[in-house]
Amino acid sequence: MGTANVHIEMFFDKDSSTFSYVVADTHSRQAAVIDPVLDYDAAAGSIKTDGADNILAYLAQQQFTLQWILETHAHADHLSAADYLKRKTGAPIAIGEGIKKVQQTFKLVFNLGDDELTAKGDYFDKLFSDSETFAIGSLDAQVINTPGHTNDSVSYLIAGNLFVGDSLFMPDAGTARCDFPGGDAHILFHSIQRIYQLPEDTRIFICHDYQPNGRELRYLTSVAEQKAANIHVKADTPEQEFVQKRETRDKTLAVPRLIYPSVQVNIRGGQLPKAEANGVSYIKIPLTLK
Ligand SMILES: N[C@@H](CCC(=O)N[C@@H](CS)C(=O)NCC(=O)O)C(=O)O
Numbered sequence: 435m436g437t438a439n440v441h442i443e444m445f446f447d448k449d450s451s452t453f454s455y456v457v458a459d460t461h462s463r464q465a466a467v468i469d470p471v472l473d474y475d476a477a478a479g480s481i482k483t484d485g486a487d488n489i490l491a492y493l494a495q496q497q498f499t500l501q502w503i504l505e506t507h508a509h510a511d512h513l514s515a516a517d518y519l520k521r522k523t524g525a526p527i528a529i530g531e532g533i534k535k536v537q538q539t540f541k542l543v544f545n546l547g548d549d550e551l552t553a554k555g556d557y558f559d560k561l562f563s564d565s566e567t568f569a570i571g572s573l574d575a576q577v578i579n580t581p582g583h584t585n586d587s588v589s590y591l592i593a594g595n596l597f598v599g600d601s602l603f604m605p606d607a608g609t610a611r612c613d614f615p616g617g618d619a620h621i622l623f624h625s626i627q628r629i630y631q632l633p634e635d636t637r638i639f640i641c642h643d644y645q646p647n648g649r650e651l652r653y654l655t656s657v658a659e660q661k662a663a664n665i666h667v668k669a670d671t672p673e674q675e676f677v678q679k680r681e682t683r684d685k686t687l688a689v690p691r692l693i694y695p696s697v698q699v700n701i702r703g704g705q706l707p708k709a710e711a712n713g714v715s716y717i718k719i720p721l722t723l724k
């Protein structure tokens with residue numbers, strides 16, 4: 435139990451503007467990694483593990499043992515390094531149980547057979563249900579379902595620190611988009627209300643910062659700051675006002691550059707699609723004529 439012995443280290447992937455975190459219990463030296471990223475060059479189809487290797491080097495240097503690999507959701511903008519870290523450390527990969535719905539959606543989009551994806555949470559070691567508790571060494575951790583950006587989005591509350599994934603951005607950026615399959619601005623509003631019930635001094639660690647107006651990079655905020663200043667949803671913002679703002683902005687956003695490779699790999703916990711007879715993995719892109 436306790437909150438005093440928590441250490442949080444942030445890692446930033448410049449290419450996708452993603453924050454990954456190592457959260458450790460400094461007594462037992464057990465740690466979790468949240469949302470690790472693979473480096474992917476789409477044009478070349480080449481994958482590098484520099485970012486994930488940085489995290490591994492940090493864990494080794496601190497003598498932390500990786501106990502959990504946690505995903506806040508199946509990301510649509512970068513490839514997850516979860517499977518790579520699992521192969522290196524043996525730690526289990528966990529995600530919210532909403533991943534089953536996301537797998538089902540994209541199983542159809544990519545025309546995957548049951549041999550490739552059953553959509554029952556396969557490829558993940560642990561599916562968390564809402565409010566489920568777990569431990570990182572002696573740190574108390576709890577899963578809070580926060581769908582809306584995606585069906586499987588969860589936040590992790592770890593010793594008074596909330597890792598919100600893409601439910602909230604920094605106050606001057608507001609919230610994440612809700613126009614992916616399974617996304618819903620009404621649902622996101624209710625998830626955010628749940629976050630706003632937490633103590634005001636709860637620290638909030640976000641997953642992306644796109645540096646609005648070129649300001650310096652930021653990743654740490656609080657429930658109090660969000661309720662007072664979030665440009666999309668303050669403490670007293672009515673649901674309809676939020677939904678209208680969110681949906682208006684969503685109409686202006688382009689499809690993320692890496693959505694197809696990302697989703698295809700991330701619904702498999704970061705594993706590449708099964709290699710073909712020549713030993714090579716391929717990414718599929720469904721084509722639409724417009
Ligand atoms: N330009 C980026 C966009 C990535 C993106 O769509 N990010 C999502 C989170 S996964 C989002 O909510 N973006 C909000 C925004 O761009 O306002 C890319 O192509 O990767």
Ligand SMILES: [Fe+2]
Pocket residue numbers: 507508509510511583600610
């Ligand atoms: Fe996302």
